Amino acid sequence: xxxxxxxxxxxxxxxxxxxxxxxxxxxxxxxxxxxxxxxxxxxxxxxxxxxxxxxxxxxxxxxxxxxxxxxxxxxxxxxxxxxxxxxxxxxxxxxxxxxxxxxxxxxxxxxxxxxxxxxxxxxxxxxxxxxxxxxxxxxxxxxxxxxxxxxxxxxxxxxxxxxxxxxxxxxxxxxxxxxxxxxxxxxxxxxxxxxxxxxxxxxxxxxxxxxxxxxxxxxxxxxxxxxxxxxxxxxxxxxxxxx
Numbered sequence: 001x002x003x004x005x006x007x008x009x010x011x012x013x014x015x016x017x018x019x020x021x022x023x024x025x026x027x028x029x030x031x032x033x034x035x036x037x038x039x040x041x042x043x044x045x046x047x048x049x050x051x052x053x054x055x056x057x058x059x060x061x062x063x064x065x066x067x068x069x070x071x072x073x074x075x076x077x078x079x080x081x082x083x084x085x086x087x088x089x090x091x092x093x094x095x096x097x098x099x100x101x102x103x104x105x106x107x108x109x110x111x112x113x114x115x116x117x118x119x120x121x122x123x124x125x126x127x128x129x130x131x132x133x134x135x136x137x138x139x140x141x142x143x144x145x146x147x148x149x150x151x152x153x154x155x156x157x158x159x160x161x162x163x164x165x166x167x168x169x170x171x172x173x174x175x176x177x178x179x180x181x182x183x184x185x186x187x188x189x190x191x192x193x194x195x196x197x198x199x200x201x202x203x204x205x206x207x208x209x210x211x212x213x214x215x216x217x218x219x220x221x222x223x224x225x226x227x228x229x230x231x232x233x234x235x236x237x238x239x240x241x242x243x
Contacts, residue, residue, distance in 0.1 A: 001208060001236045002215040004048035004078070004194065005039040005222055005229060007032050007069065009062040015052070016220045020129075020136075020168050022056065028223045032065055036073035039222075043233035047075040048164075048196075048217045054082020055103065056138060060091065070096045080127050080164070084109065089116060093123060101164055103127040104137040106155070107144055117159045125162035125194075126155045130181075136168060149184060156191050162214065166196040177204050179211075186211050200226050202235060209236050 007014050010025065014032040018024035029035050036047055049069060053061035059082050070077050079092050080101030089100050099122070106113050106126045117124045129136045130148035137144060152163055165185060167178040177198040185193045192214035199205060200221040208216045221227040 001205075001213055002046050002194075003044060003205070003229070003232055003236060004046045004215055004217045005036075005044050006048045006050070006196075006217050006219040007035055008050045008052055008219070009065055009081075010052045012062060012065045016223060017052070020141075022052070026223075033068045033072040036069045036075060039229060040073050040075055042229040044229060045076060046215070047073065047077045048194075049077055049079045051079070051081030055080070056082075056141060058082050058084050058104070060088060063091070066092070066097070067095045078125060078164075080125075084112075086116065086119070089120065089124075093120070099123050099125050099162065101125045101127045103129065107135060107137050107146065107151075113155065113158050113160060122161050124160065125164060126160050127164045127166070128152055128155070129166045129168055131168045149181075149188070152185060152189055152191065156189055160191065162192040162194065164194040164196055164217070167198065176200055177208060177216075179207060182208060182213060183211055186213055202227060202232055205232050206235060 013027050014029040014035050015025050015027050049066055051062040053059055076098040078099035079097045080103055083100050083102055084105040092100050128148055128151055131143050133148055135144045135146040135148050135151050155163055167181055177195055182195050194215040195208050195213055196217040199216050199218055222229055
């Protein structure tokens with residue numbers, strides 16, 4: 001299983017939110033590229049980056065910071081947050097981003113996922129953020145009527161290969177991942193599933209690895225010292241390259 005240390009960006013800083021609440025934001029570093037390099041030096045080969053302002057507003061507010069992260073770290077980097085047009089996808093791919101994550105656009109723009117997947121293949125992933133089982137959009141500020149697992153199934157039918165699935169209620173609270181959700185997704189779908197939200201111990205990581213998931217995102221637990229990244233990478237026998 002691949003581990004994706006996470007860097008969430010707001011105002012050019014590395015931050016974390018509590019359950020997606022922008023009013024509950026903790027700033028961890030004003031030098032995100034250095035954070036990425038520290039993850040690399042601990043053995044990570046992959047990185048998950050989210051532009052929180054982009055997710056909420058549909059902008060690329062942290063584009064230059066992301067460019068610096070990619071250039072400086074050399075890590076395979078997937079990026080989400082505000083990616084709602086072909087131009088923005090190309091903008092990120094042009095600076096060396098390995099995979100872009102469609103979120104709000106996958107819900108609000110019919111046909112967009114089909115078109116972008118046809119054009120860019122495996123470099124397109126979809127972020128499925130769930131609140132009480134339903135998909136949330138616009139930086140988790142709006143909850144739709146679309147049931148999360150059914151939506152994942154629709155994405156699979158469209159040719160999407162990778163889905164980043166987040167249980168918002170678990171995000172940023174260090175309470176453990178929604179293992180039942182990931183068990184269902186892994187057993188019912190043939191997608192590459194990346195777990196996000198609540199992964200807070202080596203035990204959590206090992207269970208997700210046992211389920212056979214493609215990847216897991218590590219956020220607050222890394223910043224708060226609950227998980228030693230070097231030990232986690234060794235425990236999951238992470239590959240050294242690719243995405």
